[in-house]
Amino acid sequence: xxxxxxxxxxxxxxxxxxxxxxxGIWAMRKTHSASDFFIAGKGxxxxxxxxxxxxxxxSGFGFVGGPGLVYNMGMTxxxxxxxxxxxxxxxxxxxxxRMRVMAEVRDSISLPDIVAARYSSKAAGGWMxxxxxxxxxxxxxxxxxxxxxxxxxxxxxxxxxEGISLITCAVISVSVLIFYxxxxxxxxxxxxxxxxxxxxxxxGVLVVIAAAMAVDGGFAGASETLLAxxxxxxxxxxxxxxxAAVAWAFMFGVGIAGxxxxxxxxxxxxxxxxxxxxxxxSIAGYAVAAMLWISVGLVMRALVLQGNHDPLxxxxxxxxxxxxxxxxPLLAGIVFAGLFAAIMSTADGFLNIGAAAIIxxxxxxxxxxxxxxxxxxxxxxxxxxxxxxxxxxxxxxYNSGELVALLGAFGWGTFAAAIFPVVALGLNWKRATAxxxxxxxxxxxVFNFSIKMFGIAMPFGMDGGFxxxxxxxxxxxxxxxxxxxxxxxxxxxxxxxx
Amino acid sequence: xxxxxxxILVIMALTIVVAMIGGAPEMVSGGPHxxxxxxxxxxxxxxxxxxxxxxGLILYxxxxxxxxxxxxxxxxxxxxNKTFWTMMGGVTALNIFFAFLLIYFYVDFLNTxxxxxxxxxxxxxxxxxxxxxxxxxxxxxxxxxxxxxFIFTPEDEKKFEELVAAKNQTVAEA
Numbered sequence: 001x002x003x004x005x006x007x008x009x010x011x012x013x014x015x016x017x018x019x020x021x022x023x024g025i026w027a028m029r030k031t032h033s034a035s036d037f038f039i040a041g042k043g044x045x046x047x048x049x050x051x052x053x054x055x056x057x058x059s060g061f062g063f064v065g066g067p068g069l070v071y072n073m074g075m076t077x078x079x080x081x082x083x084x085x086x087x088x089x090x091x092x093x094x095x096x097x098r099m100r101v102m103a104e105v106r107d108s109i110s111l112p113d114i115v116a117a118r119y120s121s122k123a124a125g126g127w128m129x130x131x132x133x134x135x136x137x138x139x140x141x142x143x144x145x146x147x148x149x150x151x152x153x154x155x156x157x158x159x160x161x162e163g164i165s166l167i168t169c170a171v172i173s174v175s176v177l178i179f180y181x182x183x184x185x186x187x188x189x190x191x192x193x194x195x196x197x198x199x200x201x202x203x204g205v206l207v208v209i210a211a212a213m214a215v216d217g218g219f220a221g222a223s224e225t226l227l228a229x230x231x232x233x234x235x236x237x238x239x240x241x242x243x244a245a246v247a248w249a250f251m252f253g254v255g256i257a258g259x260x261x262x263x264x265x266x267x268x269x270x271x272x273x274x275x276x277x278x279x280x281x282s283i284a285g286y287a288v289a290a291m292l293w294i295s296v297g298l299v300m301r302a303l304v305l306q307g308n309h310d311p312l313x314x315x316x317x318x319x320x321x322x323x324x325x326x327x328x329p330l331l332a333g334i335v336f337a338g339l340f341a342a343i344m345s346t347a348d349g350f351l352n353i354g355a356a357a358i359i360x361x362x363x364x365x366x367x368x369x370x371x372x373x374x375x376x377x378x379x380x381x382x383x384x385x386x387x388x389x390x391x392x393x394x395x396x397x398y399n400s401g402e403l404v405a406l407l408g409a410f411g412w413g414t415f416a417a418a419i420f421p422v423v424a425l426g427l428n429w430k431r432a433t434a435x436x437x438x439x440x441x442x443x444x445x446v447f448n449f450s451i452k453m454f455g456i457a458m459p460f461g462m463d464g465g466f467x468x469x470x471x472x473x474x475x476x477x478x479x480x481x482x483x484x485x486x487x488x489x490x491x492x493x494x495x496x497x498x
Numbered sequence: 499x500x501x502x503x504x505x506i507l508v509i510m511a512l513t514i515v516v517a518m519i520g521g522a523p524e525m526v527s528g529g530p531h532x533x534x535x536x537x538x539x540x541x542x543x544x545x546x547x548x549x550x551x552x553x554g555l556i557l558y559x560x561x562x563x564x565x566x567x568x569x570x571x572x573x574x575x576x577x578x579n580k581t582f583w584t585m586m587g588g589v590t591a592l593n594i595f596f597a598f599l600l601i602y603f604y605v606d607f608l609n610t611x612x613x614x615x616x617x618x619x620x621x622x623x624x625x626x627x628x629x630x631x632x633x634x635x636x637x638x639x640x641x642x643x644x645x646x647x648f649i650f651t652p653e654d655e656k657k658f659e660e661l662v663a664a665k666n667q668t669v670a671e672a
Contacts, residue, residue: 073528073538075623082626085634086565092641094572097650105661219618227613227620230531232540234619235607236600236626239528239540242547242554243517250561254568272658276645279638287631304534315536428571429500459518460550461527470511477504494661498574498654 005329006158012333013154016199016340017176023191027184034374037185038109038356042100042267044190046274049265050281051197052190052345053088056261058200058286059139059346060146062293063339067322068315070297074226076238077297079245081290083253088283090424091257096266096275098427101495103267110353111260111423112361114267118426118492121434126365127441129357131418132260134445136354139411140389143347145397147173150339153320167394174390177344181351182382186268189348196341200289203338206331207322211295214326215302219295222302229305234298243460251466255416257424261349289342292335296322355381413465417444420469421476429480430488430496436479440472447471503567510560517553526550544608555601562597562630566590569637577648585644589636596629 031037044052069077102108106117111132116125148170155161155169180188212218215225226234237245257263269278300318303309312321319339323332359377360370371377418441426432450456451464458464488496525546531537540546547554566586570578604622607613616624641649 072536074540075626076528078626082631083565083634085631086637089634089637089641090565090568090572093569093637093649097654098572101658101661104658105665107665220615223615223619223623230539230541231607231620232528232543234623235540235543236604236622237540239538241525241527241540242558243550244527246554246557246561250557250564253561253565257568272650272655273645276642276649279641283635283638301537304537311534312536424568425500425571431500459514460522462514467514470507470514474504474507474511477500477507481504491661491665494657498650498657 005332008329009154009333009336010158012330012337013151013340016195016337019195020176020180020192020344023195024180024183024188027180027188027191030187031183031185031375034360034370034378035107035109036187037375037378038352038360042103043270044268046269046277047281048190048194049269049274050278051285052193052349053262053265053278053282054285054289055193055197055200055341055345056265056349057256057259057282057346058289058342060143060150060339060343062290063200063203063335063342064146064150064316064319066290066293067296067300067318070294071301071312071318072297072315073240074230074233074238074298074301075236076240076245077248078238078294079249080252081293083249084256084286084290085283087253087256088279088286090254091263091266092275092279094257094424094428095263096278097272097498098495099263099266100269100272100275101498102427105491105495108267110356110361111264111419112357112365115422115426115437116361116364119432119434119437120486120489120492121437122365122368124422124434124437124441125361127438128419128422129361129365131415131441131445132353132357132361135260135411135415136350136357136385137389137392139350140347140354140385141393141396142411143343143350144170144174144177144386144390145393147177147340147343147347148393150336150343154336166397170390170394173340174386177347177351178383178386181348181386182379185378185382186352189345189352190265190268192348193345196338196345197285197289199334199338199341201285203335204289204291207292207327207335208295210327210331211299211322214322215299215308216306219298222298225302225305226298233301240461243462247458247462247466251413251416251463251469255412255420255465255469258416258418258420259412260353260415260419261346263419263423264353265349292319351382351386354385358385413463413468414444414448416465417448417468417472421473425473425476427496430493431485432476432480433483433485435483436476439479440476443475444468444472499567499571503564503571506560506564506567510557513553513556513560517550520549520553523548523550558601559594559597562594563590565634566593566637573648574654577651577654579648582640582644582648585640586637589633589640592636593630593633596625596633599629600625 102114108114112125112128115128151169155164215222233239355378359381363371421440422437447468525541528538531539600622613620
């Protein structure tokens with residue numbers, strides 16, 4: 001089997017791409033309106049939503065960056081995973097019911113729609129659309145770059161595709177993404193998420209077994225090795241220390257309720273009652289898939305320290321090197337397909353909310369009404385957004401890369417800081433005001449961009465997103481307390497009473 | 499309840515400010531490995547937290563406390579009855595107990611330089627992986643079991659249907 005390693009890996013990826021295309025064709029027949037395109041007509045079953053929620057949370061970062069971080073700093077980054085049980089519970093307690101009810105009562109099809117309705121403020125909705133668009137550009141560009149780089153590294157190892165360019169790889173992978181995202185909208189997105197989620201779970205389980213077998217003494221042996229080299233690495237706060245670990249725990253645990261690609265999926269299920277099935281499914285899926293994150297990083301560090309593997313050039317090589325050296329070719333093929341699945345499931349979610357922000361939310365904020373024939377414009381916007389993000393990613397790759405890095409860093413922390421107070425707190429607190437929401441959003445944008453642009457280092461290794469979240473929440477609550485609350489529309493008050 | 503949460507958030511922010519005023523000990527967020535360029539190390543565990551223990555613990559326990567507070571805040575006030583608070587309080591106590599055990603075993607290791615292995619990991623790390631991660635799943639159990647009692651009660655469902663009916667009527671009239 002080892003002799004056929006490359007063809008097996010290629011076959012796994014080709015099969016995965018074909019499945020995505022078939023799902024796109026199937027979903028196109030079921031997509032008849034903008035509501036179908038953006039929130040699947042609020043008609044998805046709990047299993048589909050459950051797996052889509054977790055798979056869109058775990059991007060390519062979880063499969064490549066995650067193991068790299070564990071290799072680099074030990075247990076510090078594991079706090080991002082540990083708090084997932086708390087985080088998903090926060091999302092569902094605070095938002096699952098309210099998002100779904102709001103979508104029904106106000107016919108909302110996007111997050112800015114909900115914000116505009118909650119605060120009776122087009123400006124608040126407009127600012128939320130700006131946050132979404134900026135975040136989508138950054139996330140999409142980084143995901144597309146990751147997707148193209150992975151495909152290039154796989155194809156480049158084969159005799160047939162030796163020397164294939166990054167641009168060609170970008171065209172291949174983005175074409176598949178565009179095809180199913182444009183034809184089937186969110187329906188194709190969530191059903192491919194379902195396939196992608198299942199692949200990621202299978203990968204998680206198989207890789208943990210392979211990782212335990214790769215090192216003498218299994219995980220206990222790996223722990224002993226790390227303990228002997230630098231105890232802090234395998235201690236609970238890792239080499240990054242207590243402050244960095246706690247900051248990540250808060251930012252990822254609480255901040256998950258501020259991730260737009262995740263929380264908008266809570267508007268798509270058939271009934272409110274489905275959420276009690278969606279929550280455990282999402283947590284179980286994430287936990288299983290995230291085991292890859294923890295196990296590969298720890299085992300690769302132990303193998304290098306034991307002298308059984310050459311030191312890695314870059315921490316991010318941990319997962320690819322592990323798969324190349326220690327995984328059965330079929331497992332390597334499934335995991336590489338899983339890596340594409342992780343990247344694409346996040347990218348399609350962002351494409352969807354980005355298109356909604358451009359053709360639905362911004363026109364509503366500026367003109368006071370949405371565009372005519374939204375479905376057609378949604379498809380056009382999806383293509384343009386994807387093409388623009390690809391061009392942007394490739395330009396940055398071959399030039400400075402600064403801008404894409406800047407927008408990429410926008411990511412989780414800024415979404416958490418800008419969206420958590422405004423949406424998660426705001427939908428549960430009648431006193432929250434539109435001005436407080438707008439200030440919190442603008443402050444989060446300015447703070448996070450400033451940190452990156454001016455290279456401001458946060459104290460004690462804490463992530464800037466955590467500090468930004470604290471400031472944003474304090475400001476949001478503070479301004480809401482200072483201001484005199486305005487009376488709310490009856491239906492919104494009714495939604496918040498439920 | 500929002501005032502309590504606001505208070506804790508302010509305390510967390512002030513804690514960071516106080517810690518910053520005190521200055522950062524060497525290696526507080528790690529340093530490069532002497533042999534391998536892609537690895538970082540934590541170095542002397544006790545020294546790098548010198549003078550920062552109280553601030554670190556405040557942020558640590560505040561995080562574990564804020565999570566269930568946010569969850570409870572998401573439950574409508576009229577549904578937060580005695581049973582709800584008992585269940586949430588019980589799970590939070592258990593979760594924080596394991597968070598405390600993590601610190602206890604960690605401090606013991608810092609003092610003695612020794613620890614024991616539990617299910618493949620040193621005791622403090624095992625508390626994190628199995629205790630903190632595991633017990634937090636009980637919040638999900640409360641969500642599932644208490645769904646029709648706290649989250650979306652039959653009365654809530656009726657209100658929801660009334661809201662949808664009112665909307666449909668407005669749309670029809672328009």
